[in-house]
Amino acid sequence: MKDEAMALRDTHVTLAHGGGGQAMRDLIDEVFAAVFQPPGMEDQARLAPGALAEAGARLALTTDAFVVTPLEFPGGDIGKLAVCGTVNDLAVGGARPLWLSAAFIIEEGTEVALLRRLVATMAEEARAAGVRIVTGDTKVVGRGAADGVFITTTGVGVIPAGREVSTGQVRPGDVVIVNGVLGDHGACILAARGDLMLSTDLVSDCAALGHLMEAVLAAAPGVRAARDATRGGIAAVLNEIAGVAGVGIEIDEAAVPLRDEVRGVCEILGLDPLYLANEGRLVLFVPEDEAGAALAAMRTLPEGAGAVVIGRAVAAHPGQVRMRTLFGGSRIVDMLVGEQLPRIC
Amino acid sequence: MKDEAMALRDTHVTLAHGGGGQAMRDLIDEVFAAVFQPPGMEDQARLAPGALAEAGARLALTTDAFVVTPLEFPGGDIGKLAVCGTVNDLAVGGARPLWLSAAFIIEEGTEVALLRRLVATMAEEARAAGVRIVTGDTKVVGRGAADGVFITTTGVGVIPAGREVSTGQVRPGDVVIVNGVLGDHGACILAARGDLMLSTDLVSDCAALGHLMEAVLAAAPGVRAARDATRGGIAAVLNEIAGVAGVGIEIDEAAVPLRDEVRGVCEILGLDPLYLANEGRLVLFVPEDEAGAALAAMRTLPEGAGAVVIGRAVAAHPGQVRMRTLFGGSRIVDMLVGEQLPRIC
Known part of the structure; x- marks a missing residue:
């Protein structure tokens, strides 16, 4: 007893x-x-x-x-x-x-x-x-x-009945939306480990996104697909969706939201922020005519306040993700083979 | 790609x-x-x-x-x-x-x-x-x-609707059944670690018991409660049920099924087989008038072939588990405070 x-x-x-x-x-x-x-x-x-x-x-x-x-x-x-x-x-x-x-x-x-x-x-x-x-x-x-x-x-x-949000549904013309600045979680964990002697004010973006998804789906019921961009960052998610849906994806470097501090950490360490893990960020694929409604709904919530369009799905180069760079060029955003940061989540 | x-x-x-x-x-x-x-x-x-x-x-x-x-x-x-x-x-x-x-x-x-x-x-x-x-x-x-x-x-x-198998339902008079010899898993893992230089032919009792439970419930729909006797063995399970249901439990040492090899390992190492982990053994509490049907149904399946009655729930000493020993005495089977074998499952 x-x-x-x-x-x-x-x-x-x-x-x-x-x-x-x-x-x-x-x-x-x-x-x-x-x-x-x-x-x-x-x-x-x-x-x-x-x-x-x-x-x-x-x-x-x-x-x-x-x-x-x-x-x-x-x-x-x-x-x-x-x-x-x-x-x-x-x-x-x-x-x-x-x-x-x-x-x-x-x-x-x-x-x-x-x-x-x-x-x-x-x-x-x-x-x-x-x-x-x-x-x-x-x-x-x-x-x-x-x-x-x-x-x-x-x-x-x-x-619920009738709801279908699935990566296979993405089609050329769909708009790609993220709900805020990228890479905060990955950069924060890296700094928190202390072994790099980085001193930053970065805070993890870790957040639950259930309420955000419900708000988006209410405003834009045609949402095709969503994925949270954890290990491997948005690069991994976009590559996976391009592969599953058989579409090309183009993103615009100028539109990718990044904090200066995350940029700085990445530059010092030679990391690509597209591969940094997020724990409160999702990538949404929305039909063009519902993109405005989706963005507006997201921005009503704190976890969607930084929502922006970063690119779109295209018929060209199926299975491949490309980024228009700040200098007007274009580069392939490939899936990482290896490991950028172990034990990030 | x-x-x-x-x-x-x-x-x-x-x-x-x-x-x-x-x-x-x-x-x-x-x-x-x-x-x-x-x-x-x-x-x-x-x-x-x-x-x-x-x-x-x-x-x-x-x-x-x-x-x-x-x-x-x-x-x-x-x-x-x-x-x-x-x-x-x-x-x-x-x-x-x-x-x-x-x-x-x-x-x-x-x-x-x-x-x-x-x-x-x-x-x-x-x-x-x-x-x-x-x-x-x-x-x-x-x-x-x-x-x-x-x-x-x-x-x-x-x-399924109408089915209620729950430790709180156990009442004085219920019969306690186990589906086979006890302690094989714990003794087998101990021997397999090799650091005790024990050489045995023991094999873990690890088995899925879903079909057995369905067979029992079909034959004896009044089954009150069942628990698999993993960490802490049947001693832990019986103590927990005695506590939750507010009944006493009496088991009969002569009825507790043990392989000679498990007895041997326990004697050498000073362990109590009632506390050895099992991974394919359950303890059933069945109203007396359904005990025969439950036993018969269990024995039709390999994982229930060794089913036997080991004791019963009583009104006396609520919350306490006692064992009638081979020598006619009675001892309290307490809950272990500490650890008998780490990482047994």
Whole structure:
């Protein structure tokens, strides 16, 4: 039986907290369950399907493991990332996020206070995004067997009947929109690691984009496709869409929104900002006649305040992304083969 | 564009495979997507709700991170564990497993051939369990930042209308059934680690129990509760149920099924087999008048061939689990505070 007086007094996680015994129960009850308030005491959440049971609705399911380092950075932490990243994967497919699960892999020696901070962030972000964290898991591994904390979130959402937002639908003539300045997250993480001795005021763009997608879809129901531009940046997303849809994509360097600080970090380090990760930025493909409505709707929300057109889909050079440069030339924006920045999310 | 001739030639995973670029696409396309065959090319799976849309149905959601070491062991590997573990979490709550997601955290330097084996096992186990792996994620971390491969699976299932299998329902008089010998998984992993110089023929009991639960529920629809006895063994499960349901539980040492080899390992190492992890064993609470039907139904399936009654719920000592010993005495089976075996699943 649980002795209330023996409740979690440890300041650091030990292997005992992963062992299936009372120490694990204490950690789960006090750090996780107390904040997430999942329904019931079972290992599984049991939920009324609600909107999923409506005629024509589809269920969306997506998962992401988060391994970012450092665990806390300007503008967020791995907990915020884990909630926003999965909410965004649901949202860009036209799904309304309903429920999340969260599985933690924790290195022995991790501070309990850090876990409490991460869990608090997750609860706050989930509330703001209108999603519930309904179930979870905790594993502890020995020192050196993981680096701090890894969090895997899985999201369930509902795609309402008749809604189809899909990369395969992009057609020549569609306008390419982003919701704000690019590369802040990647540059911020790079600076936060400290090993480059960069001092910046950059803050991660990490944000949940579910409300933004709903606003866009209400104003511009013809939206063809959306993708959040995380690992590999907008370059990876645009290349993937060009390949799947069989269209060419042209973007205009002068129109790509970048902070001077991000430009500066990229110049110093020889990085291309198009490949920098974002955690609160999406790329939208919208039919030309709905582009104005989409932009206007986005700009009503803070996470869409910086929305701009950066290019369009074309019939020429299918599968290829090209950028008109500031000097009037044109260059191919290829998919990176390798790795620009490990553990960015 | 992807150059087919450049497809995955690497024998080991590098950080490039986690970077969001072409190397990651190749790894995902060739190792993961080729086997799992998820529907569509999006980041999210989009699924017709099917049975979830039926009146009174509920959605079950559960997640588990798997960190077992070694990654491959007699009778299974981390991939099999990741599929069976999550299927079982769904099944013991009365849910029919529908879909799984799988998120991989991979240490730089991991052999691609190992990943292929794990993925093949997962696909095979999923097929056998009647569940589809519909979406996933891959992250790569540097050497020493993780230990090999961690896999987090999340499962979605449907609980049919009118079905209620829940620990809170257990009442005095209910019979406690297990589906076979206990502790094989824990003892097998311990031996497989090699550092104890134990030589055994033990094989993990790892198995998916969805079909078994359906068979039991068809034969004994009054089943009150079921739990798979993983970390912490049957001791943890029985204590949890005693606490939640407010009943006492009495088990009979003579009835607890154990292999001689598991007894031997426990005696040598001073472990209690009641706390050893199982990955294909469940504890069922059944009203007395349905116990015979439940046992008969279980014994028709290989994973239930060893089903036996080990005790019952009682009105006495609520919240406490007691065991009648071979010598006629009685001892309390407490919840372990600490850790018996780290990274057992």
